[in-house]
Amino acid sequence: MKRQQLILTKEDFAFLMECYFSRHLSEFNKAKLSQELRKAKIVKKEFLPTNVICTNSKVLVSNIDKGQTFNVHIIGSEAKGRNNNDIPITDPLAIALLGYASGVVVEWEMGDGVNRFEVISVYQEDNDAFPTLSIA
Structure with a gap:
């Protein structure tokens, strides 16, 4: 599993x-988040690599354990006019993915247990392209 600093x-x-500090996270998620935040690199938005997930990123992600690949657009809690692929930043998947780059596998405990998510590609909101799954 490829590991990366947030x-x-x-x-x-x-x-x-x-x-x-204020959400009801599982012990697994709380320990993982604590470890990641201690080592995280904080940058200004303009210096964030374009392949790193942040609020307003469009992400093609695969749930390795379930064999599902899907698009999500992580939106701020104040965002208006949600689309089908939009998930609020408060969604457990969004919390799990923030700060990771394409190519990384993230483990996060969801309602059905620990899931592994691979970040396939990341696009920033100002990019008109949306990551898509192409099947040959």
Whole structure:
């Protein structure tokens, strides 16, 4: 499993810290988030690599354990006009993915147990392209 240091904007770091202290996370998720936040690199939004997930990222992700691949668009809690692929930043999947880059496998405990998610590709909101699954 490819491991990587989280790279976060100041806003996303603050949000994840709030999640750690005030959300009801499982012991697994709380320990994982604590370890990741201690080692996280905080950058200004303009210096965030384009392949790193942040608020407003469009992500093609695969749930390795379930064999499912899907698109998500991580939106802020104040965002208006949600689409089918939009998930709020408060969604457990969004919390799990923030700060990771394409190619990374993330483990996060969901309602049905620990799941492994592979980040296939990341696009930022200002990019018109949306990651898509192409089947040959």
